[in-house]
Amino acid sequence: MITPHRLDVQNISIGYGEKIILRDLSFQVPHGARVAVVGPNGAGKSTLFKALVGLLPLQSGQILVHGEALHSHNDCVAYVPQREEVDWRFPVTVRDVALMGRFSQTGWFKRPSARDYEIVENSLAQMGIADLAERSIGQLSGGQQQRAFLARAVAQEPHILLMDEPFSGVDATTQEATLRLLDHLREKQVTAVVSTHDLNLAASRFDLVLLLNHQLIAFGAPQAVFVKENLTRAFGSSLLMMESGAALVDECC
Amino acid sequence: MDFLLEPLAYAFMQRGLLASVMVGVLCAVMGTYVVLRGMAFLGDALAHAILPGVAVAYIFKGDLLVGAGAAAVVVALIIGVFTKDGAVKEDTAIGILFAAALSLGVALISAMQTYAVDLSHILFGDVLGVSAADLWLIGGLSLVILLAVVALYKPFLVLSFDPVLAATLRLPANLLRNVMLILLALTVVVSLQTVGVSLAAAMLITPAATASLLTRRLLPMMFVSAAIGALSSIVGLYLSYYLNIVSGSAIVLTATLFFLLALGWKRLRNLTR
Numbered sequence: 001m002i003t004p005h006r007l008d009v010q011n012i013s014i015g016y017g018e019k020i021i022l023r024d025l026s027f028q029v030p031h032g033a034r035v036a037v038v039g040p041n042g043a044g045k046s047t048l049f050k051a052l053v054g055l056l057p058l059q060s061g062q063i064l065v066h067g068e069a070l071h072s073h074n075d076c077v078a079y080v081p082q083r084e085e086v087d088w089r090f091p092v093t094v095r096d097v098a099l100m101g102r103f104s105q106t107g108w109f110k111r112p113s114a115r116d117y118e119i120v121e122n123s124l125a126q127m128g129i130a131d132l133a134e135r136s137i138g139q140l141s142g143g144q145q146q147r148a149f150l151a152r153a154v155a156q157e158p159h160i161l162l163m164d165e166p167f168s169g170v171d172a173t174t175q176e177a178t179l180r181l182l183d184h185l186r187e188k189q190v191t192a193v194v195s196t197h198d199l200n201l202a203a204s205r206f207d208l209v210l211l212l213n214h215q216l217i218a219f220g221a222p223q224a225v226f227v228k229e230n231l232t233r234a235f236g237s238s239l240l241m242m243e244s245g246a247a248l249v250d251e252c253c
Numbered sequence: 254m255d256f257l258l259e260p261l262a263y264a265f266m267q268r269g270l271l272a273s274v275m276v277g278v279l280c281a282v283m284g285t286y287v288v289l290r291g292m293a294f295l296g297d298a299l300a301h302a303i304l305p306g307v308a309v310a311y312i313f314k315g316d317l318l319v320g321a322g323a324a325a326v327v328v329a330l331i332i333g334v335f336t337k338d339g340a341v342k343e344d345t346a347i348g349i350l351f352a353a354a355l356s357l358g359v360a361l362i363s364a365m366q367t368y369a370v371d372l373s374h375i376l377f378g379d380v381l382g383v384s385a386a387d388l389w390l391i392g393g394l395s396l397v398i399l400l401a402v403v404a405l406y407k408p409f410l411v412l413s414f415d416p417v418l419a420a421t422l423r424l425p426a427n428l429l430r431n432v433m434l435i436l437l438a439l440t441v442v443v444s445l446q447t448v449g450v451s452l453a454a455a456m457l458i459t460p461a462a463t464a465s466l467l468t469r470r471l472l473p474m475m476f477v478s479a480a481i482g483a484l485s486s487i488v489g490l491y492l493s494y495y496l497n498i499v500s501g502s503a504i505v506l507t508a509t510l511f512f513l514l515a516l517g518w519k520r521l522r523n524l525t526r
Contacts, residue, residue: 016277021399050417053421054420054421054423055417055420077421081415081417086415087289090289091465091468091474092410092414092415092470092471093470096470101421104422104423107406109404151416179299
C-alpha cells in the first residue's frame with residue numbers, strides 16, 4: 001500500500017463571486033516536507049492558506065489530508081495567522097493563547113489537564129517566551145506575539161503547520177526561532193507550508209518551493225523552481241534580471 | 254442602616270432589587286462577548302427588535318416575555334440569513350431590521366388605546382412592577398443562559414479571539430454564532446422588565462466595557478463585569494427610590510459613573526507610569 005501524501009491538493013479553484021483568485025491548482029506534499037509558497041503580492045498565497053484551513057469554499061477540486069477530505073477528521077492542521085488577523089486587545093495572556101492549541105485534544109467541555117499545561121510550558125520554552133507567559137498578548141513586541149502563536153501551533157501537535165508570512169516584519173530572534181522550529185518539526189515528520197517574500201530563505205531553508213501567481217507556475221526543489229523563465233512568469237515586470245544571472249524582485253515591503 | 258432597609262419594607266422593592274441584580278449580572282456576563290466581539294450595535298438592535306413581539310403578545314393577552322423572546326430569536330436568525338453569503342454587510346442588515354422592527358412595534362402599540370403608559374414601561378422598564386411569576390421566569394432564564402455561557406466558555410473564547418483557529422479545530426462556527434445570538438436575544442428579553450428595551454443595550458455594554466479597563470483576562474473580566482452590573486443595579490435602584498427617578502435610568506447612569514471612574518483611573522495610571 002502506498003502511504004497517502006500528507007497534503008494532496010487536486011485541481012482546486014477558489015474565488016469570490018465572479019473573480020477567480022486561484023485557478024486549477026494541483027500539488028502534492030509528502031511527509032515532513034518544508035514547502036515555501038512564493039509569489040508576488042496578490043498572487044493568492046493567503047487565499048491558498050485560507051482554503052487549506054477550510055475557511056474558504058472551493059469552487060472546484062478537493063483538498064485531501066492523509067488521503068481524506070479536509071473536514072472528515074480533526075486536529076491535524078495548525079495555522080499561524082498574519083499579524084493583522086488578530087485582535088491584540090483581546091483579554092488573553094500568552095499562556096491562554098498557547099493553551100487554546102490544546103482545546104481540541106482535551107475536549108471542549110473539560111478542564112485542561114496537567115499534561116496540557118506541561119505541553120504548553122514546553123512549547124513556550126521552545127519559543128523562548130516562557131518568562132512572558134503571564135503577559136497580555138497586547139503588551140508583547142511583534143516578534144514575541146508571533147512566537148506566542150508559534151507556541152500555540154506547537155502545542156496543537158499538528159501534522160501540518162501552515163504559516164502565512166512569518167518572516168515579514170519580525171526581529172532576527174523571532175526569524176531564527178521560526179527557522180529552528182521548522183528544522184525541529186522536520187525531525188518530527190511534521191509538514192510545514194510557509195509563505196514568504198524572502199526568496200533566499202525559500203531557496204536555502206526549504207525542501208520544496210511552490211511558485212504561485214493565480215495559478216501554479218512551478219513546484220519542486222528550489223534549484224529547479226528558481227529559474228529565469230519561472231520567475232519571469234511569476235513576477236513579470238517587477239523582476240530585474242542582472243547580467244550575472246541573479247534576479248532582483250521588487251516587492252512593496 | 255435604616256437608609257438601606259427602609260425601601261426593602263416593600264415587597265415590590267424586594268422583588269425589584271432581586272430582578273435588577275439578576276439582570277445586571279446576566280447582561281454584564283453576556284456583555285463581555287458583546288464588547289469583545291464588537292457586537293454593541295447588534296445588542297442595541299436586538300433590544301429594539303423585540304418590540305413587535307411584545308406588542309403582539311400584549312394584543313393577544315399572551316406573556317410579554319414569550320412574545321419578546323420569539324421576536325428576538327426571529328430577528329437574530331434573520332440577521333444570520335441576510336449576511337450568510339456576504340451579499341449584505343452585517344451592520345447594514347442589523348440597521349435595516351432594527352429600524353423595521355422598531356417601527357412595526359411602535360405601529361402595533363400605537364394602535365392600542367392605552368399605549369402611552371405601556372410604551373414607556375416597555376421602553377424604559379418597570380422594575381417595581383415585577384411580579385413573583387416574573388421573578389421565577391427571570392431567574393430560570395438567567396440560570397439557563399449562564400449555564401450555557403459556562404459550558405461554551407472554550408468554544409466562545411476561541412471563536413471570539415481567533416475564528417481561523419476555530420476553523421482549524423473544526424468548531425461549528427455558524428452554529429455557535431447562532432447560539433450566541435440566541436443567548437444574547439434571551440438576555441435582552443430578560444432585561445426588558447427591569448431596564449426596558451432602550452436601556453438594555455447599556456447594561457450589556459457599559460459594565461463589560463468597564464471591566465475590560467480593569468482586567469486583562471476573559472474570566473476575571475466576566476466576574477468584574479458581573480460585580481459592576483450587580484452593584485450598578487443595587488445603587489441605581491436605591492437612587493431611584495430616594496430621588497424618585499425612573500429606575501432603569503438610575504441603574505444605567507450608575508453603571509456609566511463606574512465606567513467613567515474606571516476610565517479616569519486607567520488614564521491616571523498610564524500617566525503616572
